Amino acid sequence: MDNSKSRWRSIFPPILVIAVLLAVWELAVVWGRVPEWKLPAPSVIVAEAIAIWPRLMLHAGATVQLALIGFTGGAAAGFALAALLHLIPGARRAFYPLLVLSQNVPVVAIGPILTIWLGYGILPKLILVWLVCFFPVSVAMLSGLNDTDPVLRNYMRMIGASRQQQFWRLELPNAVTHLFSGLKIAASYAVLSAVVAEWIGADKGLGHFMLISSKGYQAASVFASVFLIVALSLTLFGIVALAEKLVVRWRPAKEAKKV
Amino acid sequence: MSKAQWALELKDVRKSFESRGGAKEVLGGISLSVRDGEFVSIIGPSGSGKTTLFQLIGGLAPLSGGEVWMDGRNTTGHRGHIAYMPQQASLMPWRTVRGNIELALQIAGIDRKQARAKATDWLARIELDAYADSYPHALSGGMQQRISFLRALLSPQPFMLLDEPFGALDALTRQQMQQWLLTIWEANRRSVLLVTHSIEEALLLSDRIIVLSAAPAVIVDEIVVPFARPRKESLWTDPQFNALKQQIYEQLHQPTV
Ligand SMILES: Nc1ncnc2c1ncn2[C@@H]1O[C@H](COP(=O)(O)OP(=O)(O)OP(=O)(O)O)[C@@H](O)[C@H]1O
Ligand SMILES: [Mg+2]
Numbered sequence: 001m002d003n004s005k006s007r008w009r010s011i012f013p014p015i016l017v018i019a020v021l022l023a024v025w026e027l028a029v030v031w032g033r034v035p036e037w038k039l040p041a042p043s044v045i046v047a048e049a050i051a052i053w054p055r056l057m058l059h060a061g062a063t064v065q066l067a068l069i070g071f072t073g074g075a076a077a078g079f080a081l082a083a084l085l086h087l088i089p090g091a092r093r094a095f096y097p098l099l100v101l102s103q104n105v106p107v108v109a110i111g112p113i114l115t116i117w118l119g120y121g122i123l124p125k126l127i128l129v130w131l132v133c134f135f136p137v138s139v140a141m142l143s144g145l146n147d148t149d150p151v152l153r154n155y156m157r158m159i160g161a162s163r164q165q166q167f168w169r170l171e172l173p174n175a176v177t178h179l180f181s182g183l184k185i186a187a188s189y190a191v192l193s194a195v196v197a198e199w200i201g202a203d204k205g206l207g208h209f210m211l212i213s214s215k216g217y218q219a220a221s222v223f224a225s226v227f228l229i230v231a232l233s234l235t236l237f238g239i240v241a242l243a244e245k246l247v248v249r250w251r252p253a254k255e256a257k258k259v
Numbered sequence: 260m261s262k263a264q265w266a267l268e269l270k271d272v273r274k275s276f277e278s279r280g281g282a283k284e285v286l287g288g289i290s291l292s293v294r295d296g297e298f299v300s301i302i303g304p305s306g307s308g309k310t311t312l313f314q315l316i317g318g319l320a321p322l323s324g325g326e327v328w329m330d331g332r333n334t335t336g337h338r339g340h341i342a343y344m345p346q347q348a349s350l351m352p353w354r355t356v357r358g359n360i361e362l363a364l365q366i367a368g369i370d371r372k373q374a375r376a377k378a379t380d381w382l383a384r385i386e387l388d389a390y391a392d393s394y395p396h397a398l399s400g401g402m403q404q405r406i407s408f409l410r411a412l413l414s415p416q417p418f419m420l421l422d423e424p425f426g427a428l429d430a431l432t433r434q435q436m437q438q439w440l441l442t443i444w445e446a447n448r449r450s451v452l453l454v455t456h457s458i459e460e461a462l463l464l465s466d467r468i469i470v471l472s473a474a475p476a477v478i479v480d481e482i483v484v485p486f487a488r489p490r491k492e493s494l495w496t497d498p499q500f501n502a503l504k505q506q507i508y509e510q511l512h513q514p515t516v
Contacts, residue, residue, distance in 0.1 A: 160338040
């Protein structure tokens with residue numbers, strides 16, 4: 001009872017702000033006589049979205065598929081590489097700076113090169129999403145594996161834990177919270193990078209649809225796609241955050257609230 | 260006397276650390292032995308090398324000289340022969356109380372089912388079964404140390420090392436914990452080597468007390484504690500208790516050469 005009340009209290013203000021913003025937008029467009037091809041009113045966007053819904057869903061399906069496969073593959077590879085670099089003596093020290101540096105490379109900029117190398121099929125697009133998701137997961141995982149409490153490490157060694165036991169029973173569980181922060185970054189970029197990949201070259205997907213809509217000055221369709229992309233991105237992020245809540249149950253309540 | 264009579268034997272154990280300007284000697288030849296089921300305490304000034312000695316017994320660091328024997332076997336540099344209770348409780352925060360005990364037993368080679376049964380049984384015996392499925396952060400410092408002790412007590416390794424197990428607790432909790440540990444240990448005798456800073460704690464718990472000097476540490480004295488078991492807290496008022504306390508206090512505060 002009390003809980004749902006306080007939840008409502010925390011949800012209500014942002015909802016109000018969004019509602020006011022939409023209202024201002026709507027009124028500004030109507031009163032300012034902004035042409036629809038420049039900035040459609042929210043009501044027009046909704047109407048357009050309903051009108052083109054089947055087509056929108058078809059493209060969204062392609063984008064979701066691309067984002068999900070790329071996210072899963074990239075995250076899995078990032079996880080595996082981190083574990084490998086951690087377990088091979090010396091490998092971590094050699095590769096970690098490179099991994100951190102690679103985070104500063106705007107991976108989407110590689111897109112056109114991938115198209116040159118691999119053509120217009122699904123492969124270059126997958127590789128792009130895959131790369132975008134790979135780096136944050138591997139870096140977070142690697143620093144998580146190295147972030148083991150020395151007191152716990154000493155305890156494990158004292159009672160005779162083997163290297164393998166130390167990895168599975170101490171380092172890996174300890175890295176789980178780090179892993180999830182990497183997964184959350186990857187999740188929030190996965191859909192976006194899929195859309196960018198579709199801009200570069202595709203015959204379906206929301207990115208492709210946005211491109212042809214904007215070429216035809218159909219601003220309402222473009223906006224409808226943008227809102228859909230935001231919704232998909234938030235959903236993927238929400239799923240990862242939910243998974244974290246289910247997996248990391250041991251964290252003290254006050255720490256969990258901070259996130 | 261057969262060798263296996265000793266649960267632990269240290270033979271002239273030495274340790275130096277390399278530092279700028281030569282080697283720094285920390286342990287200057289420690290020889291001691293602990294009988295099966297005996298409770299021995301080590302007391303010594305801060306920085307005299309007690310934790311270092313435990314690291315050597317645990318096989319975590321190489322010795323500069325000497326040997327470590329357990330149960331009649333040379334275990335110098337070998338890990339896995341000791342059950343350990345460190346100063347901080349060192350419970351894995353992602354494992355429940357029961358899960359933490361299970362982990363220690365499994366690493367010592369006990370299979371999962373048996374470890375679980377043992378943990379469940381003993382948590383009930385120490386009246387912490389209500390917390391079996393709680394995570395460590397929900398426990399007070401004293402409760403965490405009880406779990407930490409139980410975990411070491413149940414581990415099948417032949418020898419227990421306790422490194423200042425109550426050092427981080429407040430005075431009142433500490434006293435309760437000593438009494439608690441005394442009761443449990445007297446009912447389940449295991450070979451124990453305990454490091455402590457508290458003379459009273461050593462006198463209350465041990466069969467024998469070993470007094471170390473400041474670094475490089477050597478054994479200054481070895482005191483057989485004469486009080487009969489089971490012991491009670493009322494020991495604190497015993498005149499002999501206070502005489503021994505005074506004696507050890509003076510040995511610890513001898514001017515260093
Ligand atoms: N890895 C190391 N390298 C160099 N010197 C060390 C190392 N470990 C310990 N020492 C030194 O050895 C000495 C003994 O340290 P140790 O921690 O064993 O003392 P202690 O008796 O456990 O002290 P306390 O009672 O404060 O816990 C200290 O002077 C410390 O500086
Ligand atoms: Mg110490």
